[in-house]
Amino acid sequence: MLSPSFHNDAAPPVNDPGHVVIVGAGIVGISAAFFLSRRGVQVTVLEAAAPAAGASGASDGAVSVASKRPGLMMQLGLAGIATYRALASGGVLAGEFRERPTFIVASNAAEAEVLAEHAAALAGAGVTVRLLARAEITGLLPMVSEEVVAVARVEGEGHAIGYRVVERLARAGRFTLRRSAPVDGFVRDKTGRVTAVSTGQGGLIAADAVLVAAGNGSERLLGLSGALIPRKGQLLLTERAAGRLGAPAGPLMSSRYLLSKGAAKGGPADAARSFGLVIDPLATGQFLIGGTREDGVTNTHNDLAAVRHILREAVTLMPDLARLRLLRAFSGIRTATVDRLPIVGAVPGAENLFVATGFEGDGICLGPFMGELVHRLICGEPAAVDINALSPARFTPRAA
Amino acid sequence: MTEWKSMDIDLLVVGGGPAGMAAAVEARQAGLQVLLVDQRERLGGAIYCQPDPGCAPVAMSARHRARWQALSREFAASGAAVEFHTSFAGLDSEGLALLERRASAGEAGRVLPVRARAVVLAVGAVERIAPLPGWELPGVMSAGGLQMMMKRRGAVPVGRTLLAGSGPLLLAVASQMVALGQPPVAIIERARPFGQPAELLKLLATPGYLREALAILARLHKARVPVLHATQLTSIRLAAGGGLEVECRGQGDERRFSVDRVALHDGIRPNDFGLPGGAATGGPVLSRAGDCREALGAVAAIEDGKRAGREAARMLGLKLPAMSLQPVKRERRAQAVLARLFSPALTTPPADLPDETVICRCENRTAGDLRGLLAGHDGLSAREVKLNGRFAMGSCQGRFCADATVDFLRRCGAGAEALEASHLTGRRWPVRPVGIATLLAEGGAAADPASVIRIEEE
Numbered sequence: 001m002l003s004p005s006f007h008n009d010a011a012p013p014v015n016d017p018g019h020v021v022i023v024g025a026g027i028v029g030i031s032a033a034f035f036l037s038r039r040g041v042q043v044t045v046l047e048a049a050a051p052a053a054g055a056s057g058a059s060d061g062a063v064s065v066a067s068k069r070p071g072l073m074m075q076l077g078l079a080g081i082a083t084y085r086a087l088a089s090g091g092v093l094a095g096e097f098r099e100r101p102t103f104i105v106a107s108n109a110a111e112a113e114v115l116a117e118h119a120a121a122l123a124g125a126g127v128t129v130r131l132l133a134r135a136e137i138t139g140l141l142p143m144v145s146e147e148v149v150a151v152a153r154v155e156g157e158g159h160a161i162g163y164r165v166v167e168r169l170a171r172a173g174r175f176t177l178r179r180s181a182p183v184d185g186f187v188r189d190k191t192g193r194v195t196a197v198s199t200g201q202g203g204l205i206a207a208d209a210v211l212v213a214a215g216n217g218s219e220r221l222l223g224l225s226g227a228l229i230p231r232k233g234q235l236l237l238t239e240r241a242a243g244r245l246g247a248p249a250g251p252l253m254s255s256r257y258l259l260s261k262g263a264a265k266g267g268p269a270d271a272a273r274s275f276g277l278v279i280d281p282l283a284t285g286q287f288l289i290g291g292t293r294e295d296g297v298t299n300t301h302n303d304l305a306a307v308r309h310i311l312r313e314a315v316t317l318m319p320d321l322a323r324l325r326l327l328r329a330f331s332g333i334r335t336a337t338v339d340r341l342p343i344v345g346a347v348p349g350a351e352n353l354f355v356a357t358g359f360e361g362d363g364i365c366l367g368p369f370m371g372e373l374v375h376r377l378i379c380g381e382p383a384a385v386d387i388n389a390l391s392p393a394r395f396t397p398r399a400a
Numbered sequence: 401m402t403e404w405k406s407m408d409i410d411l412l413v414v415g416g417g418p419a420g421m422a423a424a425v426e427a428r429q430a431g432l433q434v435l436l437v438d439q440r441e442r443l444g445g446a447i448y449c450q451p452d453p454g455c456a457p458v459a460m461s462a463r464h465r466a467r468w469q470a471l472s473r474e475f476a477a478s479g480a481a482v483e484f485h486t487s488f489a490g491l492d493s494e495g496l497a498l499l500e501r502r503a504s505a506g507e508a509g510r511v512l513p514v515r516a517r518a519v520v521l522a523v524g525a526v527e528r529i530a531p532l533p534g535w536e537l538p539g540v541m542s543a544g545g546l547q548m549m550m551k552r553r554g555a556v557p558v559g560r561t562l563l564a565g566s567g568p569l570l571l572a573v574a575s576q577m578v579a580l581g582q583p584p585v586a587i588i589e590r591a592r593p594f595g596q597p598a599e600l601l602k603l604l605a606t607p608g609y610l611r612e613a614l615a616i617l618a619r620l621h622k623a624r625v626p627v628l629h630a631t632q633l634t635s636i637r638l639a640a641g642g643g644l645e646v647e648c649r650g651q652g653d654e655r656r657f658s659v660d661r662v663a664l665h666d667g668i669r670p671n672d673f674g675l676p677g678g679a680a681t682g683g684p685v686l687s688r689a690g691d692c693r694e695a696l697g698a699v700a701a702i703e704d705g706k707r708a709g710r711e712a713a714r715m716l717g718l719k720l721p722a723m724s725l726q727p728v729k730r731e732r733r734a735q736a737v738l739a740r741l742f743s744p745a746l747t748t749p750p751a752d753l754p755d756e757t758v759i760c761r762c763e764n765r766t767a768g769d770l771r772g773l774l775a776g777h778d779g780l781s782a783r784e785v786k787l788n789g790r791f792a793m794g795s796c797q798g799r800f801c802a803d804a805t806v807d808f809l810r811r812c813g814a815g816a817e818a819l820e821a822s823h824l825t826g827r828r829w830p831v832r833p834v835g836i837a838t839l840l841a842e843g844g845a846a847a848d849p850a851s852v853i854r855i856e857e858e
Contacts, residue, residue: 050781057787163787171776179779239795239833301493302829304513311836322840325833327795 012040013379017352018208020378021046021197023183023221026056027363028356029213030166031371034092034173036378043175044207046199048182051170052163054215055363058300058332060235060280060290062251063158063365066102067258070125072341072389076366078126079385083369084158092172093368098159098283100250103141104152104258105317111255112150118258119152128155143246143318150255157250159280162364169368183221186210192349209352209378215335216298218357222347227395228358231334232297233290234306236314238324240285245320247281252317254278272296275306277313279321287321289314295336302329336360344370344390346377354378355392409435411712412497412516412684413480414488417445418698419690419705420522421471424480426709427520430718434480435514437499439487443475444468445524446544447698449551456554459579461612464698471702486512488521490829491676495683500834510841511834518685518712521675522705525668525691530565531767531804532748534636535664536758539644543665547573556582559660562646564588564633566744567667568613571627575616578623585659586626588633588648590666590744595629599740606734608699628655630745636662649746667742668695672822673799674831685715700731750808759808760801762794770808779815782823791824795833798825 020036022029025047033043047053063084065077088097104119106112115131122129132140132151141151170177182200189195196204212218219228241247257276273294280288292306307329315322337343337358347353356374359366373383411427413420416438424436444450448468451457460468489498489511496513503509527544529535543563550556556577561584563570574584594600603610620627631650639645639658646657670692677686687693689708690701707723714720755768773789774780785791791805792798802821809816830839 050783052787053781053783057783163784167784167788179781238836299493303494304492304496304498304511305494307492308840311840315836315840322835322837325835326830326839327833328797329829 010038010040013381015380017041017378017380019044019206020209020211021205021207022211022213023197024048024054024212024214024217024357025051025166025170025177025179026054026213026215027052027162027166027367028359028370028374029211030169030173031368032211032213032356032374032378033175033177033371034169035372035375037173037175039375039379041375041379043173044205045175045177046181046183046197046205047177047179048200048214048217050179051177052166055332055334056162056166056367058235058330059162059233059334059361059364060278060288061159061161061364062102062278062280062361063097063160064102064154064251065125065127065365066104066122066154066157066253068122068125070121073362074125074127075385076342076369077362080362080365080367080369081156081158083372084160087368093160093165093168096160096164096168100157100159102154102157102250102253103248104154104253104255105144105148106150106255107145107147107317108149114258115150115152115255118255122152122154129153130155141248141252143248143320144252145317145319148317159251159282160364162367165364165368169371183214185221186350186353188350192351194350194353207352209354211354211356211374211378212347213356213374215357216333218335218343218355222353222355222392222396224343224355224392224395227337227343229295229336229338230298231336231360232292232294232300232331233334233361234292234294234302234310234329234331236289236291236307236310236326237328237330238287238289238321239327241287241324242285245323247285247287248279249281251278251280254313254317273306275309275313277310277317279314279318286327287324289321298333300331300333302331334360334363339394342366342370342390343392343395344374344387345392348393348396408515408517409433410517410716411435411709412437412514412519413522413709414519415445415522415524415690415692416440416443416482416484417522417524417690417701418447418468418471419524419692419701419708420445420520421475422702422705423520423522423689423709423712425471425474425478426706427712428478428480430710430713430720432518432713432716432718434478435483435516436480437483437486437488439485439502441484443472443482446548447701449548451554452552455552458551458554458576461615463608467698467702488523488831489834490674490831491519491683491686492829497684498829500830500838503838508841509835509838511839516684517716518687520687520689520705520708520712521692522689522701522708523671523675523692525695526671526673526799527569528666528669528803529664529800530666530747531753531757531759531801532633532635533754533757534644536761537636537638537644539660540636540662540664543569543573543663544668546661546663547576550576550580554580556580557661558582560585560643560658561661561663562586562588562657562659563663563665564646564648565665566590567665567742568738569665569668571613571616571620573663573665574625575619578619578625583620583623583625584663585657586628587620588631589627589629589742590632590746591742592629592745593741595745596741599737602737603734606730606737609734609738631655632744632746632748633662633664634748667739669803670695673802673825674797674828676827676829685712687711687715694732696728696731696735700728700735703727703731750804750811753808759804760791760794762796762800763790765790765801767808770805771812774809774813777813780809780813782819785809785819786824797832
């Protein structure tokens with residue numbers, strides 16, 4: 001699927017795309033800028049606020065397929081993990097990708113049934129996963145509640161902090177990054193080709209190719225009306241446990257999360273607000289606990305009811321958490337799509353305009369891989385994975 | 401005493417110092433139902449901090465004492481309800497004021513959500529402390545913190561104490577130490593307050609301040625406390641045999657002190673870290689009073705508290721005249737004179753701080769880390785300073801480092817002129833870290849309002 005040495009591929013492209021303007025300095029835009037610039041392509045990134053100011057800087061950092069069903073998103077997720085592994089061992093993300101298992105936890109018989117079915121599906125997709133015996137649960141996860149009846153240990157997973165990945169790639173890449181530079185439209189020629197990007201300050205920046213990786217802001221720029229759904233997630237961060245309580249070797253994911261995400265068969269349709277539970281032990285000794293899924297909500301506030309609900313569930317699963325203090329509550333706004341697939345590819349009607357957005361909760365996992373993939377599209381090279389199903393054409397069928 | 405049957409109240413006042421007490425008195429006079437909360441166990445705030453049971457009060461000037469006694473009497477007669485050991489954890493996005501009642505004997509801590517029509521935040525001021533090498537060592541404290549210890553215990557902690565930094569508080573603390581029989585080793589003052597006779601003369605406009613200043617100076621002179629002007633600390637180190645080794649630099653000369661304790665102070669600023677600003681939809685009318693709005697001291701705080709209490713009543717629809725801002729303006733002028741007198745003659749530019757100087761004490765981030773963050777970035781955003789630099793991200797949530805970090809960035813970083821400390825500290829809840837068990841405690845839930853707050857019925 002991926003050449004293991006792609007990260008060393010710094011040869012100039014056969015057809016230089018010229019000056020590439022990237023809209024959005026989140027993990028996807030910055031990854032694309034990194035891969036383009038290391039092949040000698042001239043890149044300018046225009047960011048409305050600051051790098052990682054959106055979902056990239058307010059996410060849980062899961063580099064994981066544990067909650068996925070077999071299919072394209074699983075395939076992309078695995079490629080995402082492989083990309084992290086390559087970039088970490090190849091240098092540029094050294095130290096920023098922490099490999100660890102994910103523990104999916106069932107607290108009753110019904111959840112255990114969903115979990116067993118899910119584990120079998122993961123295994124069928126080639127993921128290493130194992131249901132732990134009762135004695136193993138006690139040995140490996142002494143911190144979880146006695147109510148836990150089943151645990152699936154998913155191997156080959158990892159964690160990366162979105163804003164740190166962005167910072168690392170931004171420093172390693174040789175491209176221009178402009179903060180506080182919102183884009184409000186494009187100038188096109190008669191064929192529909194984009195010739196320049198119009199910035200909020202009234203200026204124009206000439207472009208030979210444009211990538212829109214602006215999360216929820218992409219909809220307005222590309223006229224993808226109704227395709228994107230902002231989906232707020234509230235996240236909680238504890239103080240450092242500093243050895244006061246045992247941390248699991250990887251995140252604890254309630255199998256109810258599978259239902260909340262609709263990943264397992266029989267999952268509920270999206271409600272306006274649903275909860276999932278992941279307790280993630282960070283390298284700092286803090287715990288990151290999430291979270292909500294709130295459709296159509298674009299404020300980044302936190303409300304007591306949601307925070308209490310998340311914490312109550314977390315303490316039920318891992319009672320010792322009650323001994324820590326809540327340091328911070330925050331929110332991020334994911335960019336989801338109506339058909340649950342990202343939007344990646346050339347925009348119909350403009351041969352040099354590309355988009356990469358709609359990764360919902362998978363932006364950190366998929367960001368570097370998608371940046372690599374999109375940089376190939378922009379250079380006119382074949383992609384490593386067939387992404388026709390992600391084409392924006394499904395939302396802009398009549399664009400001329 | 402009856403059970404408070406609903407969590408709806410007219411006015412929540414956060415902070416039982418002079419501003420909060422005055423706001424509560426004024427709002428009660430206007431007919432509002434008032435709940436005042438304070439994180440400690442007594443009224444008075446920092447300025448009128450009362451001694452612990454069995455401890456003697458520190459000396460206070462007569463006019464100061466009279467003002468406190470009058471305010472206490474008015475408050476006691478006002479009928480405002482008071483909850484001690486209770487701090488403000490923030491305002492959630494639904495407009496609920498979250499009150500954290502600390503655990504006490506026989507009672508677990510809990511968070512009480514309260515729906516108030518108006519909230520006055522009167523949480524006072526905090527000290528500024530300019531970072532210097534060694535300021536994070538044990539034995540180094542703030543001069544205001546030392547003063548609070550003396551006010552509570554009626555005694556100076558044993559050992560040799562050096563007071564350093566800038567501002568009139570250093571003189572006041574030294575004078576109280578003298579009165580308690582343990583003068584400081586010296587006062588190291590950056591500024592040269594007597595170098596500006598024209599400004600000194602302006603103190604004649606506020607004779608109260610002048611009388612107090614003269615009394616303090618006379619006491620320090622009599623006790624032969626050395627006061628070194630235009631001098632600043634350059635480093636603090638742990639001494640081999642215990643205690644602290646302090647170096648300071650004046651004009652041309654360097655001096656060393658061996659002490660047990662260093663109390664630092666570089667002025668005060670509003671304690672507005674993380675406080676909510678605008679009202680949430682459907683949330684309470686929010687305002688700030690006293691030093692937490694503008695740090696002007698106790699006299700202004702009382703006047704500003706009255707104003708805020710009256711203003712809350714007006715905002716809730718009561719027909720009352722607005723209050724004059726004249727008394728606050730007079731205090732502002734007096735404080736401006738003091739600020740100019742203590743405008744430091746020397747400050748270490750952040751660029752000169754050694755790399756190993758700690759800026760953020762919670763996450764142990766240094767001046768060198770900040771320099772590394774700045775390298776190669778123009779117009780670094782506050783968000784990047786936090787996320788990538790980890791400044792203002794620790795348990796104190798920026799209280800101790802936001803000012804110094806921003807000062808450093810403004811002077812050393814390109815395009816950082818518009819950065820402010822509030823960009824680093826943000827507005828969020830919890831305002832301070834709160835125990836998860838406390839947040840989840842039974843009885844604090846909205847399902848059980850009856851057990852929450854007892855209020856005095858008239």
